[in-house]
Amino acid sequence: MSGVRSDLVEARLALGWLIGGEWRAHPARFLATALAIAVGVALGFAVHLVNGSALSAFGGAVRAVGGAADLSIRASAPLGFDEALYGAAARAEGVRDASPVISLDARGERGRITLLGLDVIRAARVTPSLIGLAPRGPDTTNNDVFDPDALFLSRAAQAALNVQPGETLQLTANGRSARFRVAGSLPGVPDGQAIGVIDIASAQWRFDRLGRLDRIDLSLADRTAAESALRPLLPAGTTLASTETEEAQGSALSRAYRVNLDMLALVALLTGGFLVFSAQSLSVARRLRAFALVRTLGLPRRGVVAAVALEGLLIGLIGASAGLLAGYGLASLALRWFGGDLGAGYFRGAAAGIVFQPLAALAFFALGLVAALAGSILPARAASRAAPAAALKNSGDLLDPRKPVPWKPALILLLAGAGAALLPAVANLPVFGFVGMALMLAGGVAGVPFLSRQLLLPLVRRDGGSVPGQLATRHLHGAPGQAATALCGIVASTALMIAMATMVTSFRGAVDEWLGQVLSADLYLRAQASAGFDPPTRDALLSVPGVGTIAFSRQFPLVIEADRPPVTLIARPVNPARPDGLLTLLGEPVQPKPGTISAYVSEPASRLYGWKPGDTISLPIGRGTERFTVAGIWRDYARQAGAVILPEADYEALTGDQGRDEAMVTLAPGADERAVQAALIAALPEAVRGAVDVSRPAELRRFALELFDRSFAVTYVLEGVAILVGLAGVAATVSAQTLARSREFGMLRHLGLTKGQILSMLAREGALLGLVGGIAGVLLGLALAQVLIHVINPQSFNWTMTTRLPIGTIPAVVAALVLAAAGTALLAGRRATHRSAVLAVREDW
Numbered sequence: 001m002s003g004v005r006s007d008l009v010e011a012r013l014a015l016g017w018l019i020g021g022e023w024r025a026h027p028a029r030f031l032a033t034a035l036a037i038a039v040g041v042a043l044g045f046a047v048h049l050v051n052g053s054a055l056s057a058f059g060g061a062v063r064a065v066g067g068a069a070d071l072s073i074r075a076s077a078p079l080g081f082d083e084a085l086y087g088a089a090a091r092a093e094g095v096r097d098a099s100p101v102i103s104l105d106a107r108g109e110r111g112r113i114t115l116l117g118l119d120v121i122r123a124a125r126v127t128p129s130l131i132g133l134a135p136r137g138p139d140t141t142n143n144d145v146f147d148p149d150a151l152f153l154s155r156a157a158q159a160a161l162n163v164q165p166g167e168t169l170q171l172t173a174n175g176r177s178a179r180f181r182v183a184g185s186l187p188g189v190p191d192g193q194a195i196g197v198i199d200i201a202s203a204q205w206r207f208d209r210l211g212r213l214d215r216i217d218l219s220l221a222d223r224t225a226a227e228s229a230l231r232p233l234l235p236a237g238t239t240l241a242s243t244e245t246e247e248a249q250g251s252a253l254s255r256a257y258r259v260n261l262d263m264l265a266l267v268a269l270l271t272g273g274f275l276v277f278s279a280q281s282l283s284v285a286r287r288l289r290a291f292a293l294v295r296t297l298g299l300p301r302r303g304v305v306a307a308v309a310l311e312g313l314l315i316g317l318i319g320a321s322a323g324l325l326a327g328y329g330l331a332s333l334a335l336r337w338f339g340g341d342l343g344a345g346y347f348r349g350a351a352a353g354i355v356f357q358p359l360a361a362l363a364f365f366a367l368g369l370v371a372a373l374a375g376s377i378l379p380a381r382a383a384s385r386a387a388p389a390a391a392l393k394n395s396g397d398l399l400d401p402r403k404p405v406p407w408k409p410a411l412i413l414l415l416a417g418a419g420a421a422l423l424p425a426v427a428n429l430p431v432f433g434f435v436g437m438a439l440m441l442a443g444g445v446a447g448v449p450f451l452s453r454q455l456l457l458p459l460v461r462r463d464g465g466s467v468p469g470q471l472a473t474r475h476l477h478g479a480p481g482q483a484a485t486a487l488c489g490i491v492a493s494t495a496l497m498i499a500m501a502t503m504v505t506s507f508r509g510a511v512d513e514w515l516g517q518v519l520s521a522d523l524y525l526r527a528q529a530s531a532g533f534d535p536p537t538r539d540a541l542l543s544v545p546g547v548g549t550i551a552f553s554r555q556f557p558l559v560i561e562a563d564r565p566p567v568t569l570i571a572r573p574v575n576p577a578r579p580d581g582l583l584t585l586l587g588e589p590v591q592p593k594p595g596t597i598s599a600y601v602s603e604p605a606s607r608l609y610g611w612k613p614g615d616t617i618s619l620p621i622g623r624g625t626e627r628f629t630v631a632g633i634w635r636d637y638a639r640q641a642g643a644v645i646l647p648e649a650d651y652e653a654l655t656g657d658q659g660r661d662e663a664m665v666t667l668a669p670g671a672d673e674r675a676v677q678a679a680l681i682a683a684l685p686e687a688v689r690g691a692v693d694v695s696r697p698a699e700l701r702r703f704a705l706e707l708f709d710r711s712f713a714v715t716y717v718l719e720g721v722a723i724l725v726g727l728a729g730v731a732a733t734v735s736a737q738t739l740a741r742s743r744e745f746g747m748l749r750h751l752g753l754t755k756g757q758i759l760s761m762l763a764r765e766g767a768l769l770g771l772v773g774g775i776a777g778v779l780l781g782l783a784l785a786q787v788l789i790h791v792i793n794p795q796s797f798n799w800t801m802t803t804r805l806p807i808g809t810i811p812a813v814v815a816a817l818v819l820a821a822a823g824t825a826l827l828a829g830r831r832a833t834h835r836s837a838v839l840a841v842r843e844d845w
Helices: 002-010 012-025 027-066 085-090 120-126 155-161 200-206 223-233 243-286 288-296 301-337 358-384 388-393 408-421 431-446 448-461 467-477 481-518 535-542 603-609 648-655 673-683 697-711 713-739 742-750 755-797 809-832
Strands: 071-075 095-107 112-118 150-153 168-173 176-185 195-199 215-220 238-241 523-527 547-558 567-572 597-602 628-634 643-647 662-667 692-695
Touching (some): 027 301, 027 358, 071 223, 085 095, 085 215, 095 120, 112 120, 112 155, 112 168, 112 200, 150 155, 155 176, 155 195, 176 200, 195 200, 223 238, 243 301, 243 358, 243 431, 243 481, 288 301, 301 358, 408 431, 408 755, 431 448, 448 755, 467 755, 481 755, 481 809, 535 662, 535 673, 547 648, 597 603, 597 648, 643 648, 662 673, 673 692, 742 755, 755 809
Parallel strands (some): 112 195, 567 643, 597 628
Antiparallel strands (some): 071 215, 095 112, 095 215, 150 195, 523 662, 523 692, 547 567, 597 643
C-alpha cells in the first residue's frame, strides 16, 4: 500500500497534467457538470431551508399563543368544554397553578386576530408573556387589565387592525360583536403574532361563551404526577397537550409535503450525478490513450482512478459550494413569494424568516460531493482496467458491437425497485416508495443500452437507405460506449420530468373531476369563523324569493389524537336512503349498528385511523359515551388530515349547537341568480353581513384549481429544472461525443464522404439519440409515475387517484430532445469537420 502511495506522489506531475490539460481544453464541460451538481444541491438546500424556517415560525406562533405554559387542557373542538373542569384541574396533584382561557378567532374592520380571554391574576403566574401593559409601562395603580372594555394588542395585531393605544374598535367573534378600547400592548408576544387579550369574564359574556372554556393553561410542580392525576379528570372532548404536541400537529400536517419536496429535490441531485457520470465517461473515453501512455510510463491503475476522482472532487466542491449559496438565495426568494409553506397553505398566517441550518448545509454539501465523486469514479475504474497496449492502438469504443448487451442487472434493479415500492410506509412516510424509485431509476438507466439496441434493430435490418442514414443507425445500434453513456443522463432527467408531469396531471384531473361532482348547488354561502347562521338567520334566508332549497352545514376542527392534526367535523343533511346524493362514496353505504350513529368518514381519515365501513368508532364529541358506525367512505381532496360527516339532526342532539357556517343554495326554476344573490346578502343580519362570502360553483372551482397550482408551484419548478437539465445534458454529451470523433470523420472523408454527408450523419445520429433517449425516458418516467401516484401519494397524503397521461407534455419533451440532440450534433459536427482530413488522421500514420 505504501508503494502505491509513493507511486501516486511521484506521479503528481502526470496527474496534474492530465487534470489541468483537460480543464484547459474543455472548461465548458466541467462548468456544465458543476452546474448540474449546483442545481441539485441548490434545490434540495432551498427546500430544506424553507421547510425548516416555516416550522420554526409555526413553533414560535404556537409558543406565543400558548404563553409558554408547562401543560394545557385543550378542547377537542371550538365548542369548548364545561368550565367546572377548571377547579378540579387546579387542585390536581402536581399542579402549581392554573389559568382558564377563552380563545376566539376575531375579526375587526381591517383584519383578523386571535383573541384570548384571560384571568389576569392567574395568567400572571402561568403565562406572564400574555399580560398586557399600558403605554406608560407597569403601574400598580393601573386597573386597565380588569376593565371589561380594555383590549391589549401585540405589535402585529395593532398593525393588522391598523389601530393605536387609546383608539376604539369593534371586534366580531362567535357571531357576536363588541367594542373595545386599545389599552396597551403585549410586549411578551413575539413579532409576527397577531394576538389580542381581554378579561375572561368580558370574553364569556360578550361572545356567548358563558360556562365554557377553550383551554386551561397549567404551571406544574411535578409533571409526571400532574399528568397521572389529570388524565382521569378529562371529560370527553378534551385533550392534555403541550407546546411540543401542538408543534407536532403542525409538523405532522406538512411532514409528507416537506419530505416529498426534499426527495424530489434529491432526485434532481441524483440526475445531476448521472450527468457527471455521462460527461466523465465521455472524457475518460476520449483520454483513454493518454491514460494508457502514462500507465506504460509507470502510473499505477489507481493513479488513473485518482486523477478522474480528483476531477470529480473539484467538480463537486465547485458545484456544492455554488449550490449552497444559490440555495440560500432561492430560499429567501421562496419565503418572500410563496411563504413558509411554499404556497401549500399549511402555515398560512405564520410569518417565516429564513433560519440557516449548518448541519443541513453540511449534509447537502456532502451529498453534492458524493454525487460528483460517484459519477467520476465509476467510469475511471472501467478505464483503469483497460490493457495499456490495446488502448494505445485503439482510441475508439471498447465494446464489441457484436457482443450481446447485458440486460439482467437492469431487470434485477427494476424488479427490486418495484418490490420495494410495495412495502408499507414507515412512520406514515413512503420511505420504501422513494427507495423503489431510486432502484427503478438506476435499473432504467442500466437498461438503456439493451433498449436502444432493440429500438434500433428494425432500422438496422432495413435494406437500402442513404449512406449517412445507415452509418448513423449502425453506429448507435452497435451500442458504443460514448452513445450509451450519453443516453444515461438524458434518460434520467427525462424520466424524472415525465414522472412528475404524470403525477401532477393525474392529481389535477382527479381534483377537477371531484369538484364537478361535489359542487352541485347554484350558490354557496360561507361564514367566516367569527360569524355564523343562527336559526332566525336561516329562516330569513329560506324565505328569500327565488330560493328553492338550502342545505346548511357546520364545520370545525376536531382533535382525535393530541399529536395529530385535527380532522374536520362536518354536520350536514344526509339522506340515509341515498347518502351518495351529496357525497362521492367509495363503495356501498353500510347501515348503522343498533345504538350507534351513522358517521361518513373521508378517504384520508379512513387511511389515517384505520377506519373501515362497518367499524364502530368513538369521537370526542357530546357526552363521550356515544358510538358511531362508519357508514361509508367518501372521496375528499380538500382535507388532507381527514373529515367526518355526521347527519345534522344527530349532531345537534349530541352537542345542542344550532349554529351553521355554510349553506348550499339551490335556486327555484326560472330564478335570476344575481337577484337572488343580492337578496340573500340583504337578508343577513348587518353584524355578520361582512363576514359571509357568496360564491358560484365556477368561482369555487377556479379558486380550488388555482390553489392546487399554487400548492404544486414548486413541483412545476422542479419539473422545469428537470427539462433544462435534460436538454443541457443532451447538449453537453452529444457535443463532447461529436468533437471526440474528429479522427473518425477524417477517415470517412478519406473513404469519400463529403462534409455534408458527415453532417447529415451526425444530425441523424443526434435525432436518433434524442428519440431513443426520449422513448426510454418516457417509458421509465411512466413507470416511476405509477410509484408516485399509487404508492407515494396515498402513503403521504392519503388520497388515491387514477393515472392520467400528460398527452401534450410527452410528445413535446421527445421532440425537444430530438431537436436539441440533432442541433447540437450538427453544430459540434461543423467544428469537428473543420480540420483537414489529412490532419485529422495523422496520428495513425
